[in-house]
Amino acid sequence: MRSPLLSPVPAALLAAVLVASTPARADIVTDWYDAGYALTNANPPGGVFSTRALALAHLAIHDAVNAVERRYESYGAGDAQAASGASLEAAAAGAAHAVYSLLYPNQKTLLDTTLAAQLAKLPGGASAAANAQGVALGRSIGERLVAERRDDGSATPVAFTPTGKPGAWKPTPPDYAPNAVARWPRVKPLIIRSVGDFLPPPPPPVTSATYAKAIEEVRKLGGRNSTERTADQTATAIFWVAPTYHPYAEVAKAESKARQLSVHDNARLFALLNVASFDTYLAGYHAKIVYDQLRPVSAIREAASLGNPGIVPDASWEPLLQTPASQDYVSGHAVQAGGYERVAQAVFGGDELKASASAVWPAGAVRRSYTRWTQLTQEDNDARIWGGIHTRIATDAGDEIGRQVGDYLVKHALRPVSR
Numbered sequence: 209m210r211s212p213l214l215s216p217v218p219a220a221l222l223a224a225v226l227v228a229s230t231p232a233r234a235d236i237v238t239d240w241y242d243a244g245y246a247l248t249n250a251n252p253p254g255g256v257f258s259t260r261a262l263a264l265a266h267l268a269i270h271d272a273v274n275a276v277e278r279r280y281e282s283y284g285a286g287d288a289q290a291a292s293g294a295s296l297e298a299a300a301a302g303a304a305h306a307v308y309s310l311l312y313p314n315q316k317t318l319l320d321t322t323l324a325a326q327l328a329k330l331p332g333g334a335s336a337a338a339n340a341q342g343v344a345l346g347r348s349i350g351e352r353l354v355a356e357r358r359d360d361g362s363a364t365p366v367a368f369t370p371t372g373k374p375g376a377w378k379p380t381p382p383d384y385a386p387n388a389v390a391r392w393p394r395v396k397p398l399i400i401r402s403v404g405d406f407l408p409p410p411p412p413p414v415t416s417a418t419y420a421k422a423i424e425e426v427r428k429l430g431g432r433n434s435t436e437r438t439a440d441q442t443a444t445a446i447f448w449v450a451p452t453y454h455p456y457a458e459v460a461k462a463e464s465k466a467r468q469l470s471v472h473d474n475a476r477l478f479a480l481l482n483v484a485s486f487d488t489y490l491a492g493y494h495a496k497i498v499y500d501q502l503r504p505v506s507a508i509r510e511a512a513s514l515g516n517p518g519i520v521p522d523a524s525w526e527p528l529l530q531t532p533a534s535q536d537y538v539s540g541h542a543v544q545a546g547g548y549e550r551v552a553q554a555v556f557g558g559d560e561l562k563a564s565a566s567a568v569w570p571a572g573a574v575r576r577s578y579t580r581w582t583q584l585t586q587e588d589n590d591a592r593i594w595g596g597i598h599t600r601i602a603t604d605a606g607d608e609i610g611r612q613v614g615d616y617l618v619k620h621a622l623r624p625v626s627r
Contacts, residue, residue, distance in 0.1 A: 235474075236296075236297045236326070236471060237477075238461045238474060239326070240266075240300065241262070241266070241457060241461070243304070243308075244262050244265050244266075244304065244308060245457070247261075248261050248262060248312075249451070251312050255388070259451075259482065259485040259486045259489060260357075260362055261308065261311050261312075262482045262485065263479075263482040263483050263485060264311070264350075264353055264357060265307040265350070266478045266481075266482045266483075267284075267482075267483065268306065269300045269346075269475050269479065270476055270478075270479035271283050271303070271349050272299035272303035272345060272346035272349045273300050273471055273472055274472070275294075275299065276294050276296045276299050276342065277296065277472070278625060279472045279624065280623060280624055281621070281623050282622075283353075283398075283479070283622065284352065284353060284356070291341070293337075294341040294345050295330060295338040295341070296342065297326075297471070298330060298340075298343050298346065299343070300342075300471070300475065301327065301346065302323070302346025302350070303349050303350040304346070305320075305343075305350070306346065306348075306349075306350030306351050307350040307353065310351065310354045327343070357396075360396040361391070361395040362392075362395050364391060365391055366390040366391040366394060367386075367390065368387035370387075374513050374514055374515070375413075375502055376500050377500050377501060377502050377535040378506055380503050381505065381526075383530075383533075385533040387533055387534060387535075388532070388534055389496060389497070389534040389535075389540075390493075390497060393490060393494035397486075397487045397491075399483055399487055399620065400487045400491065400617070403493075404494065405491075406491040406495075406609050406612050408495055408538060408605045408608060408609055409605075410499055411601055411605070412601065414507065415514065415516045416516070417518055418601070419516065419518075419519075419601070420516050420517075421518070422600050422601045423519050423599060424518070424520065425593060425599070425600060426504040426593055426596055426598070426599055427508050427525065429441065429593060429596075430504065430594055430595055430596025430597070431527065432527065432528050433526075437528075437594055442594065443574070444587060444590060444594060445529060445591045445592075445594040446528075446529070446595075447569055447576060448588050448595070449529060450570065452485075452540075452541045452548070452588060453482070453485045453544060454567070455576075455588075456545070456584060457478070457481060458566070459561070459565040459566070460477060460481060462563075463565055466562040466563050467556065467562055473555075476555070476622050477555050480555065480618065480621070481548055481551055484544070484547035484548055484550075484617055485547070485548070487547070487613055487617070488547040488609065488610045489540060489544065491543065492538050492543030492544075492606055492610070493534070495537065495538045495605070496537065497535070501537040502535070502536060503535070503597065504531075504596060504599060505525065505527055505531050505596070505597075507519060508521065508522050508525045509521070509522065509523050527597055528595045528596045529596060531596075531597045536598055537599075537601065538603075538605045539589070539592050539606040540606070541588055541592055541598075541606070542585075542589050542598075542602065542604075542607045543606040543607070543610040543613075545584065545588045545589065545606075545607060546608065546612075546613070546614060547611070547613045548581075548584075548585075548610070548614070549581045549611065550611045550613075550614025550615050551614045551617060552581045553581055554615075555618075559580045559582050560580055561579050561580060561581070564577050564578065565578055566578070567584075585607060589604075
């Protein structure tokens with residue numbers, strides 16, 4: 209029996225979200241986040257390809273808004289010249305529409321409908337000169353950005369051959385799928401200079417007492433039939449099957465609304481969050497490939513081969529969640545969480561949320577509320593242990609990489625300019 213996995217967004221729901229995403233004046237950015245989230249999760253390929261698409265769309269939105277009225281550094285070198293007279297909202301919509309239309313050409317008709325519905329809500333409608341100028345501006349920025357990233361390496365598959373060495377990664381049950389992340393360390397990051405700049409120290413040896421302790425925590429709390437995991441821990445593990453960026457984005461939307469962020473500030477916030485999503489993944493997957501550590505299910509089932517008496521062997525042990533097809537060290541969820549946390553703390557000026565904010569997953573079935581950004585990160589980390597798919601060692605190291613990447617992004621990209 210399979211564990212709960214992320215399900216794709218049904219086409220009917222995608223259409224409803226896209227067409228309904230008509231902008232309130234300061235919400236054009238979050239409207240396009242909602243549309244992009246629905247689009248990327250309903251159309252293959254998903255995974256890191258989804259984070260890439262969202263990052264490119266929101267960088268284009270940021271640069272389009274910034275080209276109308278410059279308040280932050282632009283991402284693209286050619287977009288710094290202000291284009292006064294164009295509609296801010298139309299420019300943002302044109303940029304997002306261009307990126308998603310190029311990346312998901314089979315959805316262009318639906319995207320055209322979305323754009324038309326948004327423009328109809330703006331003063332003067334699509335025919336207004338300011339709106340037409342804004343769309344043209346945004347489209348040129350989005351098209352250029354996609355063209356610049358065409359050869360970033362993301363389209364090139366990279367095979368990974370398991371070494372068979374004790375402690376090394378091997379395909380995991382029930383699918384025994386090949387490694388799914390080997391291409392990503394070779395892909396060009398969006399802002400960080402090199403994934404190698406964020407390589408963590410090696411994990412403790414699989415023969416060590418530290419490793420045994422971490423595996424035992426997973427064995428006791430992360431098993432499908434665990435008697436020690438609480439009902440709330442089970443619910444938390446299943447909740448965080450969600451793509452990591454989505455709960456953070458939902459809370460960011462609520463916090464943005466509470467603090468009445470402008471279109472400019474929202475554009476920067478969601479650009480940084482989505483770049484963090486992509487660049488942290490690349491850095492984290494680099495660590496996975498370099499250290500090549502086996503997953504908990506392999507360590508528990510094949511403990512005898514590791515030479516560590518501190519691990520209790522159980523040949524029939526199953527995790528609560530199906531193990532993803534990649535190495536344990538480091539956790540991809542944790543790497544992203546650390547990056548989001550640092551970006552959000554920097555943009556909002558601290559860890560505390562203005563008011564309790566909530567994230568819903570999946571499709572409105574479960575709502576969890578938070579009062580601090582670090583609360584999301586800790587819960588995400590715990591969920592990977594309670595789901596049986598990562599050790600605490602992997603989540604702690606992942607957080608640290610993500611925080612370093614997040615700090616780098618805020619320090620080096622999309623910074624405020626003098627006005």
